[in-house]
Amino acid sequence: MLQATKVLHTINSSQDLKQLEQSELAQLSDELREFILQSVASTGGHLSSNLGTVELSIALHYVFDTPEDRIVWDVGHQSYAHKILTGRREMMPSLRQFGGLSGFPKRAESQYDAFGTAHSSTSISAALGMAVASKVKGEKRNVIAVIGDGSMSAGMAYEGLNNAGVDKSIPLIVILNDNEMSISPAVGALNRYLAKLISGSLYGATKKGLDKMLSYTPPLREFAKRLEGHAKGMIGPATIFEEFGFDYYGPIDGHNLEDLIITLENLKKIAQTDGPQFLHIVTKKGKGYERAELNPISYHGPGKFNPSEGLKPSAPGKKTYTEVFGEWLCDMAKADQRLIGITPAMREGSGLVQFEAQYPDRYFDVGIAEQHAVTFAAGIACEGLKPVVAIYSTFLQRGYDQLIHDVTLQNLPIVFAIDRAGMVGADGPTHAGVFDVAFLRCLPNVVLMTPSNQEDCRNMLTTAFSLNGPAVVRYPRGSGVGPEASQKLETIPVGKGVIVRKVKNAQAQGKKIAFVCFGPLVYNALEVAEELDATVADMRFVKPLDEQLLLDLANTHDALVFIEDSATQGGAGSACLEALSTHKIQIPTLQIGLPDEYVEHGDINVLLDLYGLSPKKILAKVRDHFQI
Numbered sequence: 001m002l003q004a005t006k007v008l009h010t011i012n013s014s015q016d017l018k019q020l021e022q023s024e025l026a027q028l029s030d031e032l033r034e035f036i037l038q039s040v041a042s043t044g045g046h047l048s049s050n051l052g053t054v055e056l057s058i059a060l061h062y063v064f065d066t067p068e069d070r071i072v073w074d075v076g077h078q079s080y081a082h083k084i085l086t087g088r089r090e091m092m093p094s095l096r097q098f099g100g101l102s103g104f105p106k107r108a109e110s111q112y113d114a115f116g117t118a119h120s121s122t123s124i125s126a127a128l129g130m131a132v133a134s135k136v137k138g139e140k141r142n143v144i145a146v147i148g149d150g151s152m153s154a155g156m157a158y159e160g161l162n163n164a165g166v167d168k169s170i171p172l173i174v175i176l177n178d179n180e181m182s183i184s185p186a187v188g189a190l191n192r193y194l195a196k197l198i199s200g201s202l203y204g205a206t207k208k209g210l211d212k213m214l215s216y217t218p219p220l221r222e223f224a225k226r227l228e229g230h231a232k233g234m235i236g237p238a239t240i241f242e243e244f245g246f247d248y249y250g251p252i253d254g255h256n257l258e259d260l261i262i263t264l265e266n267l268k269k270i271a272q273t274d275g276p277q278f279l280h281i282v283t284k285k286g287k288g289y290e291r292a293e294l295n296p297i298s299y300h301g302p303g304k305f306n307p308s309e310g311l312k313p314s315a316p317g318k319k320t321y322t323e324v325f326g327e328w329l330c331d332m333a334k335a336d337q338r339l340i341g342i343t344p345a346m347r348e349g350s351g352l353v354q355f356e357a358q359y360p361d362r363y364f365d366v367g368i369a370e371q372h373a374v375t376f377a378a379g380i381a382c383e384g385l386k387p388v389v390a391i392y393s394t395f396l397q398r399g400y401d402q403l404i405h406d407v408t409l410q411n412l413p414i415v416f417a418i419d420r421a422g423m424v425g426a427d428g429p430t431h432a433g434v435f436d437v438a439f440l441r442c443l444p445n446v447v448l449m450t451p452s453n454q455e456d457c458r459n460m461l462t463t464a465f466s467l468n469g470p471a472v473v474r475y476p477r478g479s480g481v482g483p484e485a486s487q488k489l490e491t492i493p494v495g496k497g498v499i500v501r502k503v504k505n506a507q508a509q510g511k512k513i514a515f516v517c518f519g520p521l522v523y524n525a526l527e528v529a530e531e532l533d534a535t536v537a538d539m540r541f542v543k544p545l546d547e548q549l550l551l552d553l554a555n556t557h558d559a560l561v562f563i564e565d566s567a568t569q570g571g572a573g574s575a576c577l578e579a580l581s582t583h584k585i586q587i588p589t590l591q592i593g594l595p596d597e598y599v600e601h602g603d604i605n606v607l608l609d610l611y612g613l614s615p616k617k618i619l620a621k622v623r624d625h626f627q628i
């Protein structure tokens with residue numbers, strides 16, 4: 001269990017926090033940091049980012065009148081200290097488990113969670129919306145967006161800044177939490193610019209000026225004027241943020257509580273009179289836990305571990321789909337010089353670490369910029385190279401118009417290697433990859449494949465690469481079941497499914513059922529089929545659909561059950577129903593997939609059962625539906 005504390009256990013709301021003397025806050029931050037470490041080590045979760053925002057979270061709740069004032073955390077993977085300080089300390093052992101605390105801010109969870117997040121770079125837009133709404137309603141409040149340097153790489157952040165900076169009557173505060181890291185090292189020109197602000201010759205002058213100002217609190221107007229003079233005079237040309245219409249302060253040390261508090265107190269007042277304010281703070285990812293400071297990538301989102309021993313190398317076992325993809329990418333790149341690998345800021349998660357090491361000139365981390373990643377790939381494809389975009393299903397949602405307008409409309413040969421398809425578990429509804437089948441299968445020119453095992457996954461990636469148009473392979477988080485991948489680069493016939501089990505004793509069967517499966521749930525269907533003596537088809541392709549196989553199954557069985565690990569509405573089962581309707585085939589059917597609701601967070605096996613996708617639940621549904 002987590003250790004007893006001197007101060008932390010007395011804090012159950014931001015009001016409690018305000019009762020503390022400022023001199024007690026250092027003790028609180030030590031206890032909070034230790035609590036987060038112990039807590040995340042016992043549940044798994046996001047660690048490095050949370051250790052970096054301890055002082056900022058304390059200072060924000062100390063200075064601002066939350067929840068009346070709104071704090072909008074960008075991504076929200078760094079909001080654990082905020083959760084702990086706002087009445088959820090005792091629930092931390094339930095973090096990311098079914099029925100427990102979400103790993104991200106969630107409006108339904110607490111009035112302190114002003115905005116639900118987990119996808120990046122939404123904070124400035126959402127905070128601006130809140131600030132504008134408050135003004136329209138005649139309510140006076142502060143709205144603060146906290147955004148990381150990695151998340152500042154997305155276009156959406158600049159759309160927000162662009163909109164916010166023009167209206168001096170909007171009291172918006174944007175805090176840039178700069179730790180010089182995304183999940184992996186932050187990339188791009190902006191990152192270089194921020195590094196210059198922090199560590200270039202500008203820094204000394206800026207820091208000196210700020211130190212001087214922070215040592216006393218002049219009347220507000222004067223404070224504002226000095227900072228403006230400081231920003232414009234002492235650090236030379238205006239920062240990019242000032243060009244957007246914000247007053248810029250910083251960089252300041254985001255672990256120095258005293259500096260943070262006095263700066264926030266002043267900004268709170270200035271924002272009400274002078275409009276949009278931008279504070280640049282510098283923090284360390286993993287702060288206070290040496291292993292995480294030295295290796296913030298491994299401790300970005302670890303599973304459970306012993307803090308005194310640190311993370312252990314994972315025991316040898318079956319590869320994950322991500323690893324299968326990573327190996328395929330290197331092998332395919334060796335076989336074909338045209339291959340270009342692209343990731344929107346998910347090098348580790350998508351399995352491109354080896355590829356970058358082996359083919360640095362053909363590797364592109366474009367930052368958290370999924371829209372750009374897709375159109376960038378389109379440009380590359382126009383010039384005859386073969387881009388492979390490695391992307392999580394949930395993040396491809398960001399690039400949908402680009403997929404339509406830039407890729408599929410022009411029928412460009414791009415491979416989309418979609419990881420984290422289906423349910424993802426602990427990250428929950430924001431990260432579940434359950435809409436891709438529905439939003440991809442309606443696009444002309446797309447070939448859409450759903451491997452049920454790793455061997456098929458590798459073959460499908462090779463098949464996708466061999467095609468002359470957009471091709472998608474969607475595969476789940478983890479290892480799954482079924483055969484492991486070979487080392488070969490073999491293609492499979494496009495648009496052809498396979499029968500993996502046939503009814504054995506047709507005469508004895510009351511009702512001959514065929515399971516028509518898409519993706520890894522084929523193995524759950526196989527278990528059920530043993531019980532019912534049913535046929536099981538692994539359709540492999542959602543598009544083009546193997547209509548012949550579907551019609552054969554319909555003609556030789558009494559009922560069809562469609563099974564998929566994605567949203568039922570508009571999904572692969574719907575594609576089958578459309579085909580049956582086109583061919584005027586009438587047969588009893590049942591669609592099994594995810595219902596018309598958002599997938600909760602929690603252990604994946606718990607979720608499979610909850611949503612009726614475990615073998616036991618599938619069997620019960622089939623029996624109930626067909627009365628067998």
Ligand SMILES: Cc1ncc(C[n+]2csc(CCOP(=O)(O)OP(=O)(O)O)c2C)c(N)n1
Nearest residue numbers: 049118119120148149150151181182183345
């Ligand atoms: C749209 C989107 N793409 C990718 C991600 C995956 N992701 C989560 S955190 C993160 C890094 C964010 O970096 P930063 O904002 O600097 O925060 P830090 O992790 O450094 O605290 C990424 C890429 C995401 N959450 N949302």
Ligand SMILES: CC(=O)[C@@H](O)[C@H](O)COP(=O)(O)O
Nearest residue numbers: 075077118301349420427477
């Ligand atoms: C917050 C975020 O978007 C990532 O850190 C995500 O939680 C990673 O998920 P995986 O663990 O599936 O890579």
Ligand SMILES: [Mg+2]
Nearest residue numbers: 148149150181
């Ligand atoms: Mg960062």
